[in-house]
Amino acid sequence: MRITINGIAIGNNINLNGPTCIWTNFYVVWNSGSVTQAKIAIENVNVALDGNDFALDDIFFGEICRKEVTKTIRPFALDSIGVVHRICSNLGNATAYHPFLNNTDINYFLNVTTPLTTNQAPNLAAGIYAFTANYKACSDTKPFIIRDLRDNIVLDIEDIQENNCSHLGALDFSINGSPNSEIPIINKMTLNGTEITNINPITNLVAGTYKLILESNVSCFDTLDFEIPDERTTIVVDLDHTICNASTPYFFNDHVYTNPGIYFDTLNSVNNCDSVVITHLDHFVKPIYIPNCFTPNEDGINDVFKIGSETPMDINMNIFDKWGNNVFSAKGENIEWNGKFGKSRCHGGVYLYTIAIECNGEKIPQIGTITLIE
Numbered sequence: 484m485r486i487t488i489n490g491i492a493i494g495n496n497i498n499l500n501g502p503t504c505i506w507t508n509f510y511v512v513w514n515s516g517s518v519t520q521a522k523i524a525i526e527n528v529n530v531a532l533d534g535n536d537f538a539l540d541d542i543f544f545g546e547i548c549r550k551e552v553t554k555t556i557r558p559f560a561l562d563s564i565g566v567v568h569r570i571c572s573n574l575g576n577a578t579a580y581h582p583f584l585n586n587t588d589i590n591y592f593l594n595v596t597t598p599l600t601t602n603q604a605p606n607l608a609a610g611i612y613a614f615t616a617n618y619k620a621c622s623d624t625k626p627f628i629i630r631d632l633r634d635n636i637v638l639d640i641e642d643i644q645e646n647n648c649s650h651l652g653a654l655d656f657s658i659n660g661s662p663n664s665e666i667p668i669i670n671k672m673t674l675n676g677t678e679i680t681n682i683n684p685i686t687n688l689v690a691g692t693y694k695l696i697l698e699s700n701v702s703c704f705d706t707l708d709f710e711i712p713d714e715r716t717t718i719v720v721d722l723d724h725t726i727c728n729a730s731t732p733y734f735f736n737d738h739v740y741t742n743p744g745i746y747f748d749t750l751n752s753v754n755n756c757d758s759v760v761i762t763h764l765d766h767f768v769k770p771i772y773i774p775n776c777f778t779p780n781e782d783g784i785n786d787v788f789k790i791g792s793e794t795p796m797d798i799n800m801n802i803f804d805k806w807g808n809n810v811f812s813a814k815g816e817n818i819e820w821n822g823k824f825g826k827s828r829c830h831g832g833v834y835l836y837t838i839a840i841e842c843n844g845e846k847i848p849q850i851g852t853i854t855l856i857e
Contacts, residue, residue: 779822
């Protein structure tokens with residue numbers, strides 16, 4: 484037997500091979516969606532000649548009843564986390580427990596994904612962790628930290644002063660607190676292999692590289708490397724200063740330079756400390772090419788008047804006809820004149836140009852003529 488609604492089969496075919504004269508309940512579920520009408524058909528799909536008859540009674544078509552159940556999950560919290568340090572080692576033991584439940588009733592995980600057989604996580608390296616405990620449908624996560632005693636020393640360099648090119652530095656250090664009673668106490672310090680008294684700060688350190696070793700009361704060691712600079716190692720570099728032309732001098736440190744090159748100047752500070760200044764000088768005016776004619780006939784060959792140069796430069800260009808009218812004016816890089824005054828093509832002939840190349844606020848003039856060939 485097959486049931487169709489609006490011509491579509493609903494569910495699988497129903498087999499009626501049970502004993503005769505026995506009423507049997509059967510049903511199919513149809514999701515109507517947005518459809519508002521249903522044409523129900525019950526078909527006998529058994530094509531045998533005999534023994535394929537059946538009877539129907541009490542056909543019902545209606546909505547399925549639903550029952551909604553709300554279940555409240557009570558919060559489940561880990562009561563505490565215990566962290567145990569081992570002296571001078573970053574291996575720690577962490578323990579989690581709940582005061583009202585047996586540990587066997589709870590499943591524990593470390594960092595969410597690592598299962599634990601008990602509520603203890605031994606031999607943990609220094610770092611940040613999280614215990615997760617699952618009890619039936621309840622779960623809770625609590626973070627904790629394993630600290631390394633050897634990470635509790637902080638070095639700070641301050642108060643570096645000058646005295647005749649030799650820095651006298653003051654070295655300050657401090658000890659951070661530990662989460663338990665094993666707070667280390669520094670009882671021995673060596674600086675570059677020499678034992679020093681336990682003072683803070685350590686003063687009168689000249690320029691150089693140092694290694695400070697601190698030993699605590701629990702036989703833990705920390706090694707700290709630092710450096711105090713020397714002003715005499717300072718080099719100030721002034722690169723690519725421009726000389727506009729050979730007649731424009733460059734003054735520095737009572738020296739006058741008019742030619743390109745690399746110059747080294749030694750400067751003395753008030754404390755007779757040396758600093759070196761390296762100056763790279765170069766001429767701004769590179770070899771430039773100014774053509775004397777062009778043919779603005781739009782054939783793609785020599786159609787514009789422009790300046791050829793090895794490097795881009797800021798220029799101010801003006802072009803005048805033989806009556807003194809300014810037919811073209813522009814300022815910037817890569818200036819080109821297409822032989823037009825506005826939108827009109829200029830007549831063939833000789834035109835006067837003035838070009839000012841700008842360098843460090845100075846204008847270097849160039850004056851000449853250009854022939855426009857029609």
